[in-house]
Every structure is written in C-alpha cells, then in structure tokens.
Amino acid sequence: xxxxxxxxxxxxxxxxxxxxxxxxxxxxxxxxxxxxxxxxxxxxxxxxxxxxxxxxxxxxxxxxxxxxxxxxxxxxxxxxxxxxxxxxxxxxxxxxxxxxxxxxxxxxxxxxxxxxxxxxxxxxxxxxxxxxxxxxxxxxxxxxxxxxxxxxxxxxxxxxxxxxxxxxxxxxxxxxxxxxxxxxxxxxxxxxxxxxxxxxxxxxxxxxxxxxxxxx
Amino acid sequence: xxxxxxxxxxxxxxxxxxxxxxxxxxxxxxxxxxxxxxxxxxxxxxxxxxxxxxxxxxxxxxxxxxxxxxxxxxxxxxxxxxxxxxxxxxxxxxxxxxxxxxxxxxxxxxxxxxxxxxxxxxxxxxxxxxxxxxxxxxxxxxxxxxxxxxxxxxxxxxxxxxxxxxxxxxxxxxxxxxxxxxxxxxxxxxxxxxxxxxxxxxxxxxxxxxxxxxxx
DNA sequence: GTCTATACGAAGATAGAC
DNA sequence: GTCTATCTTCGTATAGAC
Numbered sequence: 001x002x003x004x005x006x007x008x009x010x011x012x013x014x015x016x017x018x019x020x021x022x023x024x025x026x027x028x029x030x031x032x033x034x035x036x037x038x039x040x041x042x043x044x045x046x047x048x049x050x051x052x053x054x055x056x057x058x059x060x061x062x063x064x065x066x067x068x069x070x071x072x073x074x075x076x077x078x079x080x081x082x083x084x085x086x087x088x089x090x091x092x093x094x095x096x097x098x099x100x101x102x103x104x105x106x107x108x109x110x111x112x113x114x115x116x117x118x119x120x121x122x123x124x125x126x127x128x129x130x131x132x133x134x135x136x137x138x139x140x141x142x143x144x145x146x147x148x149x150x151x152x153x154x155x156x157x158x159x160x161x162x163x164x165x166x167x168x169x170x171x172x173x174x175x176x177x178x179x180x181x182x183x184x185x186x187x188x189x190x191x192x193x194x195x196x197x198x199x200x201x202x203x204x205x206x207x208x209x210x211x212x213x214x215x216x
Numbered sequence: 217x218x219x220x221x222x223x224x225x226x227x228x229x230x231x232x233x234x235x236x237x238x239x240x241x242x243x244x245x246x247x248x249x250x251x252x253x254x255x256x257x258x259x260x261x262x263x264x265x266x267x268x269x270x271x272x273x274x275x276x277x278x279x280x281x282x283x284x285x286x287x288x289x290x291x292x293x294x295x296x297x298x299x300x301x302x303x304x305x306x307x308x309x310x311x312x313x314x315x316x317x318x319x320x321x322x323x324x325x326x327x328x329x330x331x332x333x334x335x336x337x338x339x340x341x342x343x344x345x346x347x348x349x350x351x352x353x354x355x356x357x358x359x360x361x362x363x364x365x366x367x368x369x370x371x372x373x374x375x376x377x378x379x380x381x382x383x384x385x386x387x388x389x390x391x392x393x394x395x396x397x398x399x400x401x402x403x404x405x406x407x408x409x410x411x412x413x414x415x416x417x418x419x420x421x422x423x424x425x426x427x428x429x430x431x432x
Numbered sequence: 433g434t435c436t437a438t439a440c441g442a443a444g445a446t447a448g449a450c
Numbered sequence: 451g452t453c454t455a456t457c458t459t460c461g462t463a464t465a466g467a468c
Contacts, residue, residue: 051445
C-alpha cells in the first residue's frame with residue numbers, strides 16, 4: 001500500500017467517523033462519505049469491502065484511540081497506589097476531554113461516534129466494541145473490584161456497563177436534549193461543563209449498597 | 217374517519233412502533249412498515265403525511281402509554297405519604313415491566329421504541345419526547361427534590377435525566393451487549409432480571425453527594 | 433376516504449478501463 | 451490503486467382510479 005493509498009484510506013476513515021457520529025450509521029450514505037472525503041465511491045469498496053466493513057474499521061480505530069488514552073490515564077493513576085472509586089470514575093470520564101486536548105477536533109468526533117455506535121445499530125457492533133475495549137475494561141473492572149470490597153464482581157461489571165452507557169449518551173448530548181420546555185430550562189442550564197456532576201453521579205452508582213438477591 | 221380507517225391507522229402505528237424499535241428510524245423503510253402492517257404504501261402518507269409524521273405519531277402514542285402508567289404508579293405511591301428516593305426510582309423503573317404486564321407484547325415494543333427514539337435521531341425527536349412526558353417529569357422532579365433536601369433542583373434534574381438515559385439503554389438491551397467475550401460472560405449473566413440491581417444503581421445516583429461547584 | 437399503480441431519485445454494490 | 455459507468459434494489463412521494 002503506497003503512501004497516497006494510506007492517505008485515501010485515512011481520509012475515508014476520518015469522514016466516516018465524523019458523519020457516522022453526527023447522523024448515525026443508517027442515516028449516513030456512502031455518497032456523503034465520499035463527498036466529504038473527496039474520493040470516489042468505489043474506493044470505499046476497494047479499501048473496506050462494504051459499508052459495514054467501513055463501520056467496523058472506523059470503530060476499531062476509534063476504540064483504539066480511546067483504549068490507548070484510558071490505559072495511559074490508568075497507568076498514571078496506579079503509580080500513586082491503589083486508586084479509589086472516585087478517582088477511577090474520574091479517569092474514565094475525563095478520557096473524552098483528554099482526547100480532545102490531545103487530538104483536537106478529532107477527539108470530539110471519536111467521542112460522538114462511540115456514543116452513537118453504542119446505541120444505534122444492531123448488537124453486532126456493540127459486541128465488536130466490547131471485544132475491542134476488552135483489555136481496558138478488564139483493568140478497570142479489576143481496579144474497581146479491588147476498590148469496592150464486599151461488592152461481587154458481577155455487580156461491579158453491571159455498574160461499570162451502566163457507566164459506559166451514561167457516558168456514551170452524554171458524549172452525544174442526548175441527555176441535555178431532554179430538558180422540557182417549561183420546566184427545565186431554568187433549573188438545568190445543560191450544555192455546560194457537566195464533568196463534575198457526571199463524576200459525582202457515576203460514583204454514586206458504584207457506592208450504592210448491593211441489591212437484594214432476586215429469586216429469579 | 218370510519219372504523220376500518222382507524223383500524224388501518226392502528227395497524228400502521230403498531231408495525232412502525234415495533235420496527236422503529238428494532239431497527240431504528242433511519243434503518244426502517246416505509247416498505248417494511250407497510251408489509252408488516254399489510255397496508256399500502258400510500259396509506260401512510262394519507263394518514264401521517266410523511267415518514268417523520270409517522271414517527272411523531274408513534275412517539276406521541278408511546279409516550280402517552282408510558283406517561284399514563286407513570287402517573288398511575290406515582291398516584292399509588294403518594295397515597296402512602298411522601299415517598300422516599302428508592303421508592304420513586306423503583307416506581308420509575310418498574311413502569312416498563314408494568315406496561316408489559318398490562319399490555320402484553322406491545323409493552324415491550326413501546327419500551328424498545330422509546331429507548332431507540334431517545335438516542336437515535338436528531339435532537340428534534342428528543343425534544344418532542346421531553347415535551348410529551350413533561351407532566352410526569354415535573355411530578356417526579358418535585359417528589360425527588362422533596363425527598364432529597366440539600367440537593368439543588370438543578371442537580372436533581374441532571375440526575376433524573378441520567379436515570380432516564382440508563383433506563384432507555386437498558387430497555388433496548390444495549391447494556392447487556394457490552395459484556396466482552398472473555399471476561400464478562402461468567403461474571404455477569406446479562407439478560408436476566410436486572411430490575412433490582414438497576415434500582416440499586418440508579419438510587420445510588422441520587423444519593424451521591426453534590427459535586428463541588430465548577431468555576432466554569 | 434382508501435388503495436393501485438407508478439414515477440423518480442438515491443442507495444449499495446460491481447465490472448472493467450486506465 | 452483509482453475512477454467511470456452502470457446495475458439493481460429500495461425509499462419517498464404522488465396522481466388518479468375506485
């Protein structure tokens with residue numbers, strides 16, 4: 001693969017990452033991608049085989065960015081001894097902002113894209129996501145479990161996934177839109193920097209007492 | 217509007233509710249809707265003006281079902297004096313299960329649909345959602361604020377919306393899919409009845425201490 | 433008021449020249 | 451590797467029959 005081939009591939013990935021994030025997968029046509037990437041429709045099929053192949057490639061790249069960032073933040077945190085719950089949550093939440101700081105605009109696209117991918121398409125992509133970020137997830141789960149003695153690992157995992165979901169929605173601004181016209185505008189500004197309240201709320205998830213066992 | 221016209225209308229609404237919930241809005245073609253509803257393509261345009269009009273109609277009907285259920289549960293709760301945080305969260309979460317119990321399969325469709333609608337399309341539909349369920353939201357916010365003295369109304373609203381988001385993801389099984397192959401299958405069964413752990417986690421959100429003010 | 437038939441464009445995908 | 455041309459299918463929407 002020549003240098004310009006790689007460049008083409010990357011332009012396609014960049015465009016798709018942004019558009020999928022903004023309009024969703026089903027809502028984005030390949031033609032929209034090729035237009036903003038200034039490439040031919042056929043080149044997508046050459047490089048990625050199909051629209052879904054493109055999605056997978058974008059997803060893998062985006063996850064890789066996030067995973068890398070998460071690993072870095074976690075490493076940093078662990079040099080100062082076993083981190084507490086809130087520190088772990090903070091590191092997790094801050095990843096997005098950190099990505100923006102390090103990668104500029106692309107960081108936002110990555111965050112949006114991941115938010116979308118997490119709730120839009122079929123389960124397949126979510127499972128790809130799960131497989132791709134498995135390593136970091138494992139480290140986080142271990143650290144959280146250690147920080148939360150008395151809470152079974154299964155419970156920690158459940159709450160971890162809840163956190164992932166909340167962060168995804170937050171990253172695509174889905175929560176801010178829920179403010180109702182009459183009641184909410186004044187009591188919740190929305191769109192501000194909600195990082196701190198987000199961290200507080202998510203930490204609360206982990207610190208909640210264990211649910212009573214259900215007979216099932 | 218004749219009796220069979222209303223029947224056609226309802227068949228369309230039922231089909232759309234289910235399909236939008238399963239495949240998303242952009243991912244569902246009108247042809248798919250008309251096929252499962254056994255009606256002609258034109259009848260959609262006759263009854264709903266456009267695809268988006270159909271979405272709005274489906275959304276309104278679904279919200280109405282949920283709102284009604286929520287009001288009922290909240291009424292019931294308030295007859296026994298001022299409810300606590302956990303009781304409120306439980307009533308909120310249980311609505312989905314209750315809807316299934318009362319409406320059968322349709323309850324599941326409604327839940328899925330609302331989950332989708334909440335995170336898929338543009339902000340417009342989310343705002344429609346917000347407007348439509350505004351009344352119940354107001355009552356819940358009031359009750360929660362009363363149950364949480366010391367937590368500013370804005371903070372309660374933020375956390376309430378976080379709860380709505382988590383429930384939406386949960387209702388479309390988005391969270392269960394995140395279990396990674398190697399690590400999670402054993403420690404979190406997924407797909408079980410997670411109602412109790414969900415209630416515990418969400419209650420934790422509200423009981424978390426307030427975040428320190430951010431300079432902004 | 434409701435359905436049949438169909439127009440029209442856009443979508444995903446491919447073959448083959450360069 | 452990249453682009454042109456084209457195929458097929460599907461989606462939205464309408465005009466007109468009943």
